[in-house]
Structures are given as structure tokens and as C-alpha cells.
Amino acid sequence: MLYVKLGGSLITPKREGIFEVREKVVREVSRDLAEVSRERSLFLAHGAGPFGHIPVKRYGLHEGLSPGSELGVSETSLSVMELNLRIGSLMLEEGLPVIPFHPRSVFRRVRGGVVCDLSAVRAWMDLNMIPLTHGDLIYDEEKGVSVLSADEIPIYLVPLGLEEAVYLSDVPGVLDERGEVISEITEADIPDLGTSAYDVTGAMRGKLEAAFRLAKSGVRVRIAGFFQRGDLIRALRGESGTLVRA
Ligand SMILES: Nc1ncnc2c1ncn2[C@@H]1O[C@H](COP(=O)(O)OP(=O)(O)O)[C@@H](O)[C@H]1O
Ligand SMILES: [Mg+2]
Numbered sequence: 001m002l003y004v005k006l007g008g009s010l011i012t013p014k015r016e017g018i019f020e021v022r023e024k025v026v027r028e029v030s031r032d033l034a035e036v037s038r039e040r041s042l043f044l045a046h047g048a049g050p051f052g053h054i055p056v057k058r059y060g061l062h063e064g065l066s067p068g069s070e071l072g073v074s075e076t077s078l079s080v081m082e083l084n085l086r087i088g089s090l091m092l093e094e095g096l097p098v099i100p101f102h103p104r105s106v107f108r109r110v111r112g113g114v115v116c117d118l119s120a121v122r123a124w125m126d127l128n129m130i131p132l133t134h135g136d137l138i139y140d141e142e143k144g145v146s147v148l149s150a151d152e153i154p155i156y157l158v159p160l161g162l163e164e165a166v167y168l169s170d171v172p173g174v175l176d177e178r179g180e181v182i183s184e185i186t187e188a189d190i191p192d193l194g195t196s197a198y199d200v201t202g203a204m205r206g207k208l209e210a211a212f213r214l215a216k217s218g219v220r221v222r223i224a225g226f227f228q229r230g231d232l233i234r235a236l237r238g239e240s241g242t243l244v245r246a
Helices: 025-039 049-059 072-092 119-126 153-161 203-216 231-236
Strands: 002-006 040-048 098-100 109-110 113-116 130-134 135-140 144-148 165-169 218-226 242-244
Touching: 002 025, 025 040, 025 072, 025 231, 040 072, 040 119, 040 153, 049 072, 049 135, 072 098, 072 130, 113 153, 119 130, 119 153, 144 153, 153 203, 165 203, 165 231, 203 218, 203 231, 203 242, 218 231
Parallel strands: 002 040, 002 165, 040 130, 098 130, 109 135, 165 218
Antiparallel strands: 109 113, 135 144, 218 242
């Protein structure tokens, strides 16, 4: 199984904080995905972009649930579902049999980790449906709620037979200090990644943390850019992006 995550920065004008979908990009990625799906089983995800990060920040939900912010949980949940509906509809139009799958219904955080029941997702996949999930707010035993990033989700999909994960973003991979793509990265050589004002999950830093955890469980992980039709195929061939090594 191959996990492909479409970054929020790729599918929306996330940096600008505009609640829109980059339709052309989603359609072009979908055409690559349709090609890949003829040979491999897929699990798809997209970042929440402004649809998630903006309400989460406004209500402070990345720090947990505080009294009075319950409406923010509803607003965020509905907002990321709206994005999921738009992305899913475009994928359907491009011929992908996607089945939306909302993390908050399946995952919860308990002390020391995340628990989930994937039996329904597994059953859908047995019918050749393609799960389409997204970054979400989930129940958290200690904090009330917490963010589950679509960068982190594949870590819990390993029991489904996950072999490879590709994170598609608006940058051509992990960049070094000179702005050039690092072709292979290990934890020993992470560049200075800074923080992000518009990504509550830590932008490239958070993505790399999740990617290393995933690589350690034996999954092949690549962070790559998508700029035109064919870029996903090239990334899968190892011709672009950054290979993340455990
Ligand atoms: N060294 C780096 N290499 C690549 N991207 C970086 C780096 N440092 C910071 N970034 C930022 O991280 C962003 C990717 O993270 P993020 O915005 O969370 O993407 P996504 O929406 O795909 O999850 C890039 O758009 C870039 O602005
Ligand atoms: Mg991100």
C-alpha cells in the first residue's frame, strides 16, 4: 500500500490564509494518482490548510480544549470536512473511487500514544475503494482535543500493509541552507527549519519528525514537490524530492 499526502500548502493558498482549493493542482495530482492506482493500492490524505489551521489557531485548540472553545471544535471539524468534500469531489470527477474517512471517528490520543480501530477502513479497501483522509482534531484523553496531522496518520497505518509514503508539498523537497533539494536525509543532518506562523503542526520540521518515525517502522518515505502532471510518478521513481532515511 502507498500513502500519498497532498500538503495543505499544495492544494490551498495556505500561506495567504485564503479558504480556496487549487482545483487545477488537485486535478493534475488526481490524474497521476489514477495512473498509479492501476498497479498499487492507495491510501490518500490531504492537509487541512487554512480550513484547519486558521480556526485551530483562533480558538487555541492546538493547546487543547479550554472552556468556551467547544464551538471552535465544531467549526474546525466542519471546515476540514468541507475541504475534504471539495477535494474528494474533484478526485471523483477524475475517476478515483475515493471514500472519505474522518480521523476523529477512528483515532484518539491516550497517554503515550494513539489508538485506533481500522477494521472498517480495511474492509473498504478490500472493496477496492480508496480511503481519503485529512488532518483533523481528535479526542485527547489529557488535553480534550489535539491536532492529528496527515503527516502523522501513516504511522498508524503500518498494520494495513503500508510500504511507502509520499508527502507532496509546494517545495521540491527538503531544502538545504542554499535552497537546494537534499536528496537523502537522516536525523543527523537536519537543516535549520525554523517555525511556521501558518502551520500549527510545525511545517517542515513537524513533517520530518513524522517522516523519521515512519521510516523507522520500515516504510519508504519521500518528501517531494508537485508542480505539474507526472511529478508524482517521477517522485515514485526516486527522480525527485528527498528520501527520508531511518
Ligand atoms: N528547509 C526547508 N525545506 C523545505 N521547506 C521548508 C524548509 N524550512 C521551512 N520550510 C517550509 O515548510 C513548508 C512545508 O511545510 P507545510 O507548510 O506544513 O507543508 P504542507 O502543507 O505540505 O504540510 C514549505 O512550504 C516551506 O515554507
Ligand atoms: Mg504541514
